[in-house]
């Protein structure tokens with residue numbers, strides 16, 4: 001599987017700097033405004049970049065200034081490094097006078113014994129506004145093909161004017177589009193050519209929407225090159241259009257089609273922002289179960305706010321902030337700086353108090369995550385940089401977990417799950 005193993009970002013939206021190792025299944029959780037959607041939006045930007053539609057992406061986002069961390073006045077350039085196995089793609093963007101992004105640098109590093117005996121670096125130059133990957137030598141094309149295999153889906157728009165509900169060209173069926181806008185032609189293709197998959201999709205929709213019978217998918221009578229989403233209820237012959245679906249049902253349908261389509265059409269890496277939006281708890285559990293069952297063959301990067309969704313996964317799939325736990329025992333982290341212990345401890349206590357002594361709720365905007373706060377407090381009193389590996393682990397290495405578990409109910413839940421994986425003693 002050509003999965004995305006590691007991603008480094010600098011200067012994108014609310015992300016000043018980030019270095020994240022990814023696993024086959026990644027569930028991002030965090031407070032509102034903590035940057036989950038921004039991270040997924042960066043992956044979407046990479047999608048558009050690969051399609052050579054970066055200019056359109058930037059323009060639709062409102063220009064380069066909106067994409068750079070606190071605008072171009074604060075951030076000179078944006079950097080991205082995407083790693084798959086030992087190979088990586090690296091780029092830096094600068095804003096242009098026309099408010100777009102230009103490549104300051106675009107580099108591929110190919111390290112794949114099946115293609116080149118030795119690692120191979122290629123600089124694709126600078127000044128261009130669309131990627132040169134697909135036009136480059138073999139090594140660039142190889143990386144281009146891997147990066148084409150990621151797709152970020154967003155089925156949030158189910159409003160009256162949503163593309164999902166509009167008529168679409170019948171031959172617009174080469175894979176489900178990321179906003180579901182070709183749902184009708186894609187379903188038509190599945191029904192005509194991949195009947196088994198289509199049946200499975202219908203059966204799954206029945207579990208959540210028992211009133212639904214089937215889609216009515218026929219080319220439009222007066223314009224047979226086009227098709228639109230229609231459906232029938234059980235116990236009635238009346239034909240409804242997509243507008244009559246509830247928002248949650250329509251989103252569930254999109255997600256079911258995405259996940260249960262023939263695997264040859266399913267991207268290598270599937271990225272979904274808040275799949276739970278508007279869904280009934282039962283539907284959320286069902287979706288989580290489907291994702292879990294396909295995760296051995298595909299990589300998933302998913303952001304969520306739903307505890308029902310999170311509960312369906314193992315603790316190691318969840319990406320959460322370690323520093324939350326440092327707020328449970330302020331004396332431990334402050335004890336690492338004996339001369340400023342009292343001041344550091346007092347500041348940490350104050351943060352705790354402002355959040356009702358509930359460390360897992362600490363965060364009210366992108367700059368105030370637990371790790372930012374700890375780093376700021378340490379800097380303020382010691383002029384030293386907070387080092388996660390040294391300070392963080394030292395502070396908690398011999399910590400009694402009972403207190404942490406009591407004050408961090410989410411964390412406690414995950415640990416409970418891990419414990420339940422142990423064989424029961426007789």
Ligand SMILES: Nc1ncnc2c1ncn2[C@@H]1O[C@H](COP(=O)(O)OP(=O)(O)OP(=O)(O)O)[C@@H](O)[C@H]1O
Nearest residue numbers: 013014032033034035036037038066067068069070
């Ligand atoms: N160019 C930018 N520079 C700095 N901050 C930005 C920029 N663009 C957006 N933001 C900030 O990003 C935050 C939104 O982040 P994001 O949408 O990723 O949150 P989220 O974690 O998905 O939250 P939710 O759970 O509510 O969906 C906003 O607070 C906004 O101020």
Ligand SMILES: [Mg+2]
Nearest residue numbers: 036037038273
């Ligand atoms: Mg979000």
